[in-house]
Amino acid sequence: MDFNHKQVEQWCKSFWAEHQTYKVTLDTDKPKYYVLDMFPYPSGAGLHVGHPLGYIASDIYARYKRQTGFNVLHPMGYDAFGLPAEQYAIQTGVHPADSTDKNIKMYRAQLDNIGFNYDWDRQVKTSDPKYYKWTQWIFIKLFEHYYDIADKKAKPVSELITLFEQGGSEAVKAAHANEEAFSAEAWNAMTAHEQDAVLMNYRLAFRKVAYVNWCEALGTVLANDEVKDGFSERGGHPVEKRPMMQWALRITAYAERLLDGLNKLDWSESMKTMQRNWIGKSTGAQVFFQLADFEEKIEVFTTRPDTIFGVSFMVLAPEHDLVEKISTIEQKEAIDKYVLAAGKKSEIERMAEGKTVSGCFTGAHAIHPFTQKRIPIYISDYVLKDYGTGAIMAVPCDDARDKRFAEKFDLEIVNIIDKSAFPDAGIGDKVGVMINSDFLNGMKVKDAIKETAKQLYERGIGKRYTNYRLRDANFSRQRYWGEPFPIKTKDGVAVAESQDKLPVELPILDDFKPTAEGKSPLAKVTDWVNTDAGIRETDTMPGYAGSSWYFFRYMDALNDKAFASKEALNYWKEVDLYIGGTEHAVGHLMYSRFWTKFLYDIGEVQIEEPFKKLINQGMIQGVIEYIYLAKEKVNGKSKFVCSLIAESQGLENFSKLPIHVDFVEDYGSKDSYINRAGIEAFIQWRPEYKDAIYECGLGAYEMGTFKAKGNAKDSKLMTESEVGKMSKRYFNVVNPDTIVERYGADCFRMYEMFLGPIEQSKPWDTQGIEGVAKFIKRLWSLFYTDGDWRVNDVEPNKEELKALHSAIKKIHKDLNVFSFNTCISQFMMLVNELKKQQTTSKIILQDVVRLIAPFAPFLAEELWNKLGHKTSVHHSDYPEFEESYLVEDTVTYPICVNGKKRTLLDVPNGTAKDEIEQMAKALPDLDRWLEGKQLVKIIVVPNKMVNFVVK
RNA sequence: ACCGAUGUGGCGGAAUUGGUAGACGCGCUGGAUUCAAAAUCCAGUUUCUUCGGAAGUGGGGGUUCGAUUCCCCCCAUCGGUACCA
Numbered sequence A: 001m002d003f004n005h006k007q008v009e010q011w012c013k014s015f016w017a018e019h020q021t022y023k024v025t026l027d028t029d030k031p032k033y034y035v036l037d038m039f040p041y042p043s044g045a046g047l048h049v050g051h052p053l054g055y056i057a058s059d060i061y062a063r064y065k066r067q068t069g070f071n072v073l074h075p076m077g078y079d080a081f082g083l084p085a086e087q088y089a090i091q092t093g094v095h096p097a098d099s100t101d102k103n104i105k106m107y108r109a110q111l112d113n114i115g116f117n118y119d120w121d122r123q124v125k126t127s128d129p130k131y132y133k134w135t136q137w138i139f140i141k142l143f144e145h146y147y148d149i150a151d152k153k154a155k156p157v158s159e160l161i162t163l164f165e166q167g168g169s170e171a172v173k174a175a176h177a178n179e180e181a182f183s184a185e186a187w188n189a190m191t192a193h194e195q196d197a198v199l200m201n202y203r204l205a206f207r208k209v210a211y212v213n214w215c216e217a218l219g220t221v222l223a224n225d226e227v228k229d230g231f232s233e234r235g236g237h238p239v240e241k242r243p244m245m246q247w248a249l250r251i252t253a254y255a256e257r258l259l260d261g262l263n264k265l266d267w268s269e270s271m272k273t274m275q276r277n278w279i280g281k282s283t284g285a286q287v288f289f290q291l292a293d294f295e296e297k298i299e300v301f302t303t304r305p306d307t308i309f310g311v312s313f314m315v316l317a318p319e320h321d322l323v324e325k326i327s328t329i330e331q332k333e334a335i336d337k338y339v340l341a342a343g344k345k346s347e348i349e350r351m352a353e354g355k356t357v358s359g360c361f362t363g364a365h366a367i368h369p370f371t372q373k374r375i376p377i378y379i380s381d382y383v384l385k386d387y388g389t390g391a392i393m394a395v396p397c398d399d400a401r402d403k404r405f406a407e408k409f410d411l412e413i414v415n416i417i418d419k420s421a422f423p424d425a426g427i428g429d430k431v432g433v434m435i436n437s438d439f440l441n442g443m444k445v446k447d448a449i450k451e452t453a454k455q456l457y458e459r460g461i462g463k464r465y466t467n468y469r470l471r472d473a474n475f476s477r478q479r480y481w482g483e484p485f486p487i488k489t490k491d492g493v494a495v496a497e498s499q500d501k502l503p504v505e506l507p508i509l510d511d512f513k514p515t516a517e518g519k520s521p522l523a524k525v526t527d528w529v530n531t532d533a534g535i536r537e538t539d540t541m542p543g544y545a546g547s548s549w550y551f552f553r554y555m556d557a558l559n560d561k562a563f564a565s566k567e568a569l570n571y572w573k574e575v576d577l578y579i580g581g582t583e584h585a586v587g588h589l590m591y592s593r594f595w596t597k598f599l600y601d602i603g604e605v606q607i608e609e610p611f612k613k614l615i616n617q618g619m620i621q622g623v624i625e626y627i628y629l630a631k632e633k634v635n636g637k638s639k640f641v642c643s644l645i646a647e648s649q650g651l652e653n654f655s656k657l658p659i660h661v662d663f664v665e666d667y668g669s670k671d672s673y674i675n676r677a678g679i680e681a682f683i684q685w686r687p688e689y690k691d692a693i694y695e696c697g698l699g700a701y702e703m704g705t706f707k708a709k710g711n712a713k714d715s716k717l718m719t720e721s722e723v724g725k726m727s728k729r730y731f732n733v734v735n736p737d738t739i740v741e742r743y744g745a746d747c748f749r750m751y752e753m754f755l756g757p758i759e760q761s762k763p764w765d766t767q768g769i770e771g772v773a774k775f776i777k778r779l780w781s782l783f784y785t786d787g788d789w790r791v792n793d794v795e796p797n798k799e800e801l802k803a804l805h806s807a808i809k810k811i812h813k814d815l816n817v818f819s820f821n822t823c824i825s826q827f828m829m830l831v832n833e834l835k836k837q838q839t840t841s842k843i844i845l846q847d848v849v850r851l852i853a854p855f856a857p858f859l860a861e862e863l864w865n866k867l868g869h870k871t872s873v874h875h876s877d878y879p880e881f882e883e884s885y886l887v888e889d890t891v892t893y894p895i896c897v898n899g900k901k902r903t904l905l906d907v908p909n910g911t912a913k914d915e916i917e918q919m920a921k922a923l924p925d926l927d928r929w930l931e932g933k934q935l936v937k938i939i940v941v942p943n944k945m946v947n948f949v950v951k
Numbered sequence B: 001a002c003c004g005a006u007g008u009g010g011c012g013g014a015a016u017u018g019g020u021a022g023a024c025g026c027g028c029u030g031g032a033u034u035c036a037a038a039a040u041c042c043a044g045u046u047u048c049u050u051c052g053g054a055a056g057u058g059g060g061g062g063u064u065c066g067a068u069u070c071c072c073c074c075c076a077u078c079g080g081u082a083c084c085a
Helices: A005-019 A052-067 A083-092 A096-113 A129-143 A157-171 A184-189 A192-200 A251-264 A269-279 A305-310 A329-343 A347-352 A400-409 A445-458 A550-556 A566-572 A587-601 A643-649 A676-685 A736-743 A745-754 A766-781 A798-816 A820-837 A842-852 A857-866 A913-921 A924-930
Strands: A032-037 A071-073 A145-148 A153-156 A205-215 A220-222 A240-249 A281-291 A297-302 A313-316 A360-367 A374-379 A391-394 A462-468 A487-490 A493-496 A534-536 A575-581 A611-617 A620-630 A639-641 A654-659 A693-696 A699-702 A705-708 A720-724 A890-897 A900-908 A935-941 A945-950
Touching: A005 A745, A005 A857, A032 A052, A032 A550, A032 A566, A052 A071, A052 A575, A052 A611, A052 A745, A052 A798, A083 A096, A096 A736, A129 A145, A129 A205, A129 A493, A129 A550, A129 A587, A145 A157, A153 A157, A153 A587, A157 A184, A157 A192, A192 A205, A192 A493, A240 A329, A251 A269, A251 A281, A251 A587, A269 A587, A281 A305, A281 A445, A297 A305, A297 A313, A297 A391, A305 A445, A313 A400, A329 A360, A329 A374, A391 A400, A445 A462, A550 A566, A587 A611, A620 A643, A639 A643, A643 A693, A736 A745, A736 A766, A745 A766, A745 A820, A745 A857, A766 A820, A766 A857, A798 A820, A798 A842, A820 A842, A842 A857, A890 A913, A890 A924, A900 A913, A900 A924, A913 A935, A913 A945, A924 A945
Parallel strands: A032 A071, A032 A575, A313 A374, A575 A611, A639 A693, A890 A945
Antiparallel strands: A145 A153, A205 A220, A205 A240, A281 A297, A281 A360, A281 A462, A313 A391, A360 A374, A487 A493, A487 A534, A620 A639, A620 A654, A620 A720, A693 A699, A699 A705, A890 A900, A935 A945
């Protein structure tokens, strides 16, 4: 009997369902282990072979952990709110809930096909009112809390109000947005509306003005993704930044704890570094510059207060609040033009244009706080509104960008640091001695930094200050398909919904277009918006709302009294292993950590960090094949040419058209091409090109005939190959279903793991799966030969035991470092050896089955059953290795001369160092290498190698 | 522009703390089997070579008896950059 994967998979699925093999309960007798995948957004395109990479790895690990005695929680769910479903709804009228559910069904079928051991009873869906009830509940908690800096934790706003009533703003040290101080009397005299405005500056969920990408022509707010070079990607309409009152989360209050928490995590250093850089803590000074002809001061933050005497001008972000006020009449027109142009650029574009300097003089001046000189104030792209204070003091002599700016606008450059003692030091390096700097002259840079900060404070100009690059998180979206805010506004005061009114459900709509004013479609549901208790918030929450806490919900997914029971939260605690893509390296992980810390502060959870160990899986890429289309038509006909022709005629005369990879021969290689059959398949697929000319070096295909040059028989139109994203738009998507159908789920799983290290990106190559398919056949043939069961009770020999136990050892070791690809190689080597040994011993083969069960769950379950077991192999113990089987009699040493291997030497295990040296010296093979040279020394590294050093 | 990662045969990749570069596969070549094909099995497969060897892990330098591994500089590709998910 051959291995029939379809039959076996079907049998296993029903066996697992019947025995509830993957059901997880709260079993305090066993240690817990929580393995989590980043949950997917259920897109209409379904899963391609890249998606399950991480899921397979986590599935293997979860099964391995279960077999080694842990109670393993391994759930799956859907990040179901999102923009694509809404856009689809706008285009087709299909309600996002319906399309999302349809997509989820497809995902589920695809996931089931691969044999994952999820406990589906715990599935979550962020768009389910039973789920987002608790997202809203947490939002209300954020709204009702502020952050106490002294106690380093969140506290109820009700306590803050009491403090204000008793002592005004001085009574509390809290994270807040506005510096204005007030007394208890002033607080008590405020109207409810005024008090609400003050509290907004303190709440962890609060409202503030934020900028959105407004597209007038489309009448909607666009995601950054949908804007290219100041124009909408769809339609190419102009886009501008527009201020809007929006909800935000005060994540900055947690900056220091988010930074500290990283130290305890078992994440890669690169991941931690990315998070640290994202938080961007820097210490320096806050300095105020008095405006020359206005009351206001400009606040700047600098990490280099020592350079203050080098300040010869200031630069504001174009969006800075003061720009309009201080610009002089003469400069107004130029300033307005510049501000408008800057508003059209994205932050990336503004930063990426580092080499071309632009800016505009406001006409206004500031007073230098130490020299009292008047210095000009400019605006420029390279200063960003949301970084620091949106204003900088420019030091052209020691900052590359300031220098370029000064050179362009012909501004004074005062040299204030003598770096002559450090010839290698570049601009901005903190070395040298201060010059031209009044009281700082002669000081080293480091001392000058301290001294300036001290002087700033004493003279009331500024003070020491810690700045974070991290910004408060914008939490509003002007969209339909997201969680409604549980907030009503009555008489200008924001009021949270009471818990018994939750969830605030999304009203059913059939028109998903935004309103003319750029408000969410919800604004059109007037009877939902207007209630006696106030006006509802019509914005919805962003994608990361539901995903910032879902890992807790899995612990107790059906609970309707709490987001999870205390019992479940205390048992499962945190995620032990989290696998997902690097694209979430900062955003999602940062928000989840923030929410977890907040829930910890308010006593809801016991842990401060949600993800103990993190693995980032790489992407599986596809091959993208392009053909060259001439930009100019020939006699009114489109013309495609071979890549060689395109190169010789100049690539700028051609556009690249992605073509379905199935039409291309040798796709992915340098020599990929389409033959006549390929051209005909292409024409069937894209009938608009049926009249086109397809020219290559061997001839041209046109209207069904191939006119050859010379005696060529077929077209060989070379295509351009590229490794890139696997995506619908490149027609290179490989669906796991097709692979599973043909090769079986076990083969698919093992092949995905075999491709390479889990953390690296690598291209998909369907052809390569043959190797794993052969391996599975060979493995099966150890149990069945020509349909006969061949396993018996014969005692294993030494070689068999050694092969088995070195495999067990290696698999344990590799799994502990998540090196799945080398596990597969190891299995191949084991099976090759057992084939060679003609193994039939049950003792050996039974362990092979248990060993491979996490990787090939179907095959293993089937064989386990045939070996006579009634319970699942996935609840069996994992094999342990015996060191005694692995002891070698002899060690083979490479004998090197100057580090280069020249010969080998077999030495009995345990031979002494000097004895090995003598044996090596006596080797006749070495004479030719040592002859005429002077032997300097011999290095013997036990169990490694011997090296002769000669001159 | 900034932050992070990656770079080894024709291809995917392997190589404990610095110690035999190319494990395990794909592909390719030759052979066995077959009427033939598929499948299977066996052998070979980094490049160059005067067949003695020599070179070789993106490029250039350095440390070391010895570097894919450690350090410095550079190049290329990928991910992220706060409203794609």
